[in-house]
Amino acid sequence: xxxxxxxxxxxxxxxxxxxxxxxxxxxxxxxxxxxxxxxxxxxxxxxxxxxxxxxxxxxxxxxxxxxxxxxxxxxxxxxxxxxxxxxxxxxxxxxxxxxxxxxxxxxxxxxxxxxxxxxxxxxxxxxxxxxxxxxxxxxxxxxxxxxxxxxxxxxxxxxxxxxxxxxxxxxxxxxxxxxxxxxxxxxxxxxxxxxxxxxxxxxxxxxxxxxxxxxxxxxxxxxxxxxxxxxxxxxxxxxxxxxxxxxxxxxxxxxxxxxxxxxxxxxxxxxxxx
Numbered sequence: 001x002x003x004x005x006x007x008x009x010x011x012x013x014x015x016x017x018x019x020x021x022x023x024x025x026x027x028x029x030x031x032x033x034x035x036x037x038x039x040x041x042x043x044x045x046x047x048x049x050x051x052x053x054x055x056x057x058x059x060x061x062x063x064x065x066x067x068x069x070x071x072x073x074x075x076x077x078x079x080x081x082x083x084x085x086x087x088x089x090x091x092x093x094x095x096x097x098x099x100x101x102x103x104x105x106x107x108x109x110x111x112x113x114x115x116x117x118x119x120x121x122x123x124x125x126x127x128x129x130x131x132x133x134x135x136x137x138x139x140x141x142x143x144x145x146x147x148x149x150x151x152x153x154x155x156x157x158x159x160x161x162x163x164x165x166x167x168x169x170x171x172x173x174x175x176x177x178x179x180x181x182x183x184x185x186x187x188x189x190x191x192x193x194x195x196x197x198x199x200x201x202x203x204x205x206x207x208x209x210x211x212x213x214x215x216x217x218x219x220x221x222x223x224x225x226x227x228x229x230x231x232x233x234x235x236x237x238x239x240x241x242x243x244x245x246x247x248x249x250x251x252x253x254x255x256x257x258x259x260x261x262x263x264x265x266x267x268x269x270x271x272x273x274x
Contacts, residue, residue, distance in 0.1 A: 024075035024155045031121040032072065036152075038142060042120060047144050050087050053112050053127055064088040064132045066144040070164045071218060072123060073140030074153040078212030082126040084167065091131040098131070105129040106174045114175070114197065128171065137163050165221035172202060172222065173231045176238070183242055192242035195235055202226065202235075 027033075032042050050066045070084030071077045091101045109129050118125040130136065139161055140153035175198055183191035202223060209219025226232050 025077060026075075026155075028075060028153070029072060029077045029081075036149075038068070038144075038147065043144050043147060045120065046083070046085055046125070049118060049125055050085055050127065050144075053087070053108075056112070057108060059094075061089055061094065064090055065146070067130075067136075067150065068142040068144065069136070069138045069140065070167075071161060073138070073142050074161070075155050076139070076161065078208075078217070079122065080208035080212050081123055082168075083120055083123050084126055084128065084164070086128045086130045086136075088130055088132045090133065092133070102129075102131070107178055110171075110175045110178050113171075114194065126171070128167065160216040160221060161218045162221070164218035165225060168205070168218055168222035169225035169229075169231075172198070172226060173229070176231050176235050179238055180234075183238060183245075186245075188242045188245040192239060192246060195239040195242060198235055199239065202232070 028036065032039060046068065047066055050063065054061055054063060065088040067086045067088060068083065069086055071081040072083050089105075091098055094101050106129070109127055112127055116125075138151060141149070141151040143150050175194075179191055179194040179198065182194060205219045206223040209217035209223070214220075223232075
């Protein structure tokens with residue numbers, strides 16, 4: 001098994017796996033790949049998206065590479081797979097404080113992904129920043145700058161893509177943390193809207209994963225990681241807290257009673273059923 005971020009390891013170990021029924025597709029996604037190479041129009045557009053994001057930052061950053069990874073770069077793709085686009089940067093060239101740079105870039109990435117819904121042949125583009133010095137394991141990794149595989153996928157089955165699940169869970173967890181920062185800045189309407197959008201995004205993510213990839217899809221595994229680590233509960237709580245603040249007068253919450261319970265009810269039941 002892949003070495004996981006300690007943040008997720010214990011929660012991954014709580015999930016039981018029987019991978020005997022995992023079966024890969026016969027070919028890579030035909031709208032993206034031909035003769036095992038990325039179609040030029042797709043590569044050019046994805047490069048443009050990544051470079052536009054960099055232009056929106058407050059300072060110049062050199063892109064070392066842009067890679068495509070995740071299920072769209074494997075034989076385990078499905079019709080609702082995200083396009084995981086990783087912008088490779090040498091964090092040390094920006095600042096020696098790794099945690100500070102990561103937090104800043106995660107916030108910018110989250111803001112970009114919330115603000116845009118770019119689709120390529122029906123697949124949503126999800127952008128990430130990754131340190132060039134960070135080890136990255138995935139079944140398939142394709143370099144846009146080299147226009148070649150760094151890790152070429154195979155049709156072997158039997159192992160879920162744990163790393164992709166971790167990446168998706170980490171990204172969503174960061175978005176939940178960022179939403180709490182909005183709440184703490186007393187922008188309650190904004191934090192409510194963000195929490196509501198995240199709730200719908202996570203629900204859709206899981207449903208699509210189950211429909212297309214089954215219980216061992218990265219999307220469903222990411223959902224389980226978020227649930228087991230308590231992030232889904234935090235998200236449910238944030239939406240309720242934001243609503244209460246929005247409806248309060250003179251610092252006193254609107255009657256919580258049935259109103260607050262009703263807000264949390266559907267999401268709570270959704271979590272408990274899993």
